[in-house]
Amino acid sequence: MKLGHFKPVEITIYGAEQICASCVNLPSSKETYEWLEAALTRKYPNQPFSMNYVDIMNPPAEEKLQAFAQRVIEEDMFYPVVLIEDQIVAEGNPRLKTIYVEMEKYGYQAPTV
Structure with a gap:
């Protein structure tokens, strides 16, 4: 199987060491x-x-990352928040199927056996 040429996508996960209140029984970010x-x-x-990975309580100096980390806090989003190419694809407990669908929009393909 020959894969198409595509630019590697950027996946950013915003979270914190502290588990969000609504996510008590879930894994950490x-x-x-x-x-x-x-x-x-x-x-x-x-x-x-x-x-x-961006710690929303201690984001890196990059303005774009700081701004979104602040948004996660201000909008009381469930974290981790998963972004693919700056689009929110999951909040709280991400579902793999949803993320796979998004990845495949960018040309990613699971190998056939």
Whole structure:
């Protein structure tokens, strides 16, 4: 199977060490980040993507990341918040199927067996 040429998508996960009040029995944002990275790597082998984790309580200096981290807090979003190419695709407990559908819009393909 020959894969199409595409630009690796950027996935950004905004979260915090403290689990959000509505997400008490769910994994932490950092655990979700690690789980999602592993799942996407397995689903789309040899199809690169970049993943970034942003701590909403201590975001990096980049203005765009700080602004969205502030928005997560101000709008009381359920975190982690998952963005693909700056589009929100999941809040709280992300569903893999939803993220796969979004990835496939950018040309990612699961290998056929």
